Amino acid sequence: MLNLLKSLSRTQKRNILIAIDTGLIPAALLFAFSLNLSTQTAWDSFVTYLPVLPYMLVVAVALSLWLCISTSTLNDYDTGSIGRTGVFSCLLAMTSTLLTAAANMPLPLSTQITFGISFFVFSIMSRAILLQVVLALYRKGTDRCRVLIYGAGTTGMQLVSALRSHEQIEPVAFVDDNQALQGVSVLRLPVYSPVRIAEIVAEGRIDRVLLAIPSQSHPKQMQIARRLQKMGLEVQTLPSFSQLIGEEALVDKLTPVNARNFLGRDEVMTPQDGGGEAYVGRRVLISGAGGSIGSELSRQVLEYHPKKIVLYELSELALYQIHQELTQLAEGSDIEIVPLLGSVTDARQVRRVLADHEIEVVLHAAAYKHVPLVEYNPLAGLANNALGTQTLVTEAAEAGVERFMLISSDKAVRPTNMMGASKRLAELVVQDIANRVAAPKGLKFSIVRFGNVLGSSGSVVPLFQEQLRRGGPLTVTHRDVSRFFMTVQEAVNLVLRAGSMAKGGEVFVLDMGKPVKIEQLARQVIESAGFTVRDVHNPDGDIEIEFTGLRPGEKMTEELTLSGTQVGTGHKKIFFTNEEGLSEIEVASAMRSLRHALAASDEAAARATVKRWVEGYSAPKETAGENREFIAPVS
Incomplete structure (x- = not known):
């Protein structure tokens, strides 16, 4: 029965409703006659009415189609549909009055009014009953x-x-x-x-x-x-x-619609049944704790039951929000949550925090990551990402911190933008400290590098969803641009596992799967919201995708390693790569030149320093001073 119901076309369903309405007309007439006359007289009056009835049915079908009575679905039979049924009933009563008068068989006005009211009630009841029957069939035929x-x-x-x-x-x-x-x-x-x-x-x-x-x-x-x-x-x-x-x-x-729906592959989430010894009962400092990566690091570290979590964050609002959330999540446990406002560039404050809280693990996620903004503000980006990392990792090594993990980016590999170059300088500093200072002390300092995080602040999916809410268009820089993607939960899960298996000095690389075309991602966002893409193949679509051109410093594709080689670890999604760093003297020279450029507020000198010391760096054709047009990010 359910299969038969599903096989009916819209026209067939309309015809069924018309047939029901026409069948209700004689029933309503007989009911009206019986209320106003005796049983025998009512039947005789109905028989006398029969010559007029075919004309009534023809008019009823025409009125039903005109008023769209039969085209309303049962689910959508609302107040407006009931109102149209009332108009339909009044018109039928008037038609009956005119036809009986023309046929010289006038009926009392009370009978005609009773007929109209009876038809109105019967029509509404029939649809209510029919809806319940249909729903019962669906409920019986499908798993709810x-x-x-x-x-x-x-x-x-x-x-x-x-x-x-x-x-x-x-x-x-x-x-x-x-x-x-x-x-x-x-x-x-x-x-x-x-x-x-x-x-x-x-x-x-x-x-x-x-x-x-x-x-x-x-x-x-x-x-x-x-x-x-x-x-x-x-x-x-x-x-x-x-x-x-x-x-x-x-x-x-x-x-x-969650960002992870656009991943295009299965999310890798390792059960937290291994690697927890690096965090259980430890005092953990998370820099940039209020950011997308830092906040998720805080949540997942909390599940390992550390002794203390120090949330180190420059933004007051971001720190307040993550502190409130973690305090509620840690309710009932003996985990101490400490919110600290501060910058990783402040050496005296960093030194005091590490000492006062006896930090044993540092997860360094504080960074400016927005490619166009750092390109337009290179000195601020280099100060925070490169010099801030140097300050934190140097003080961590001096304080005897057991583990230090730098959260890096695929944009640090042969960078074409200042954000990627600043992250590569941060990597070089950590490699130097890890091999020269930390390793002799038995400390484990390492780096983990991965691609774009779906749903993070400033990333492409929230941007597309906001553009969609405004009615489009969705902006993509180039038709062929592609990126590696992970969800923030997946990335942080693997970062913590990599940190637990670190021996010191490694550059870990996460398996990001295959790169995803940004145009295809935009299409998914549009279609997941129930809209269609407007293009040359579908000019009547809802939302257009607009190609704006690559921005200064943006690549068509990203890489995860400089050498192109990845060595397996004990985890199928975590690898490490062997990459040559700079010597102690070279790192010191690079950082000294960078500090001089920042002190003089000299962008040209800062870019020259980056070009000299960052392998594969190629400056964009248009610098921040030459092109100030802002286009929303792909990263």
Whole structure:
């Protein structure tokens, strides 16, 4: 039966509704006659009416098509459709009055009014019954996803109302922190306490939990989601009620578009059952803790139960946000979370922090990473990325820090932009300190290098989604430009594993899979939002992709190694590469020249220093002073 229902075309479904409406006309007439006359007289009056009935049916079909009564789907039969049915019923009553008068068989006006009201009621009832029959067939013929709604407020109730008529999702119950709601029924669904979730999931065969608590803070929602995910549940979050427009929009927003959906391969997430000895019970400092990489490092290090996490961050807002989140996540544990405002370029402060907190592990993620911005502000980029790294790694070695891991970038390999060059200088400094100072002391200083992080601040997916919200176009620099991509969770997971297996002096490289074309990524973002791409092949599409041209310092493709060789480690996704660095004298000369250039605010001298000491560096054809046009990033 379900297969037959699915095979019906729109025209066939329309014809069925027309047939039902025409069949209701004689039923409504007979009902009207029976209310106004005796049973025998009612039947006689109906027989007398029969010559007029064919004309009534023809007019009814015409009116139904004109008013679009039969073209409205059962799911969309709303207030507007009911209003059109009322107009239809009035017109039918007027038509009946005119036809009976023309046929010289006038009926009482009360009978005609009763006929119109009866048809209106019968028509609405028929559609309500038909909708329930169709839904019952779908429910019986398909496996429905049973969901638990976390939050019995306005958003939760609106969600349940939307899901009542959904073919594949069945709301089972609510859970809510509000004790006043617990134990009562909302929209015929029971409301339970969150402490009973495990019991409800087992008894109700729950497949998924929908978080309908937009008023809660993001850290609180994350905390709830993590707890539910640890129970093996799939968790999805809804936006605020004010963002939901109509039933269809509400159901569509059940599945948020996450950056990892655009990865194009399986995400590599190693279970945290190995490598934790490098962080368990240790005092860990994370520089740049409020950034995309730094904040995820903080979250994942927290799961290894260190003794202390020092969050070192220059941005007050970013530090506040990650500190609030980690404090909630660490609630109930003895892990100490210390938020410190400061810059890695301040040697005296770095020295004091390392000593006061007896730091044993440093994860260095503080950096300016936005390619165009660093290209336009080369002195600031070099000061933070290169000299800041020199300050931190030198002080860490002097303080006897056991492990130091520099988070680097694929843009450091034969860089064509100042951001990549500054990161390569940072690598050279760490290599020098690792081999010359750290290794003799038994300290393990190393580098990990990987490509673009999906969903990080300033990266391409959030940019595309913002451009999509504005109606497009989505800007791509070149049709053939491609990049390596990882999710932030995947990258950080592998960074921590690499840090745990470091012996000292290595340049670790993460397996990024195959490079992804940015144009294809833009198409995925457009199509995942339910739109179509407007191009020469589809001029009537929704969103256009605009090619803006490569920016100064931007490559068509990125590389992960200078030598082109990768040596395997104990992990299939982590390799290390043998790359020659600079001597102690060369590193000292490079850093001294760089400091002189920064002190004199001399961009030309800074670029000359970079060109001399960074292997493969080629300056862009247009410098920051020659071209100030800003185009959104691909990295």
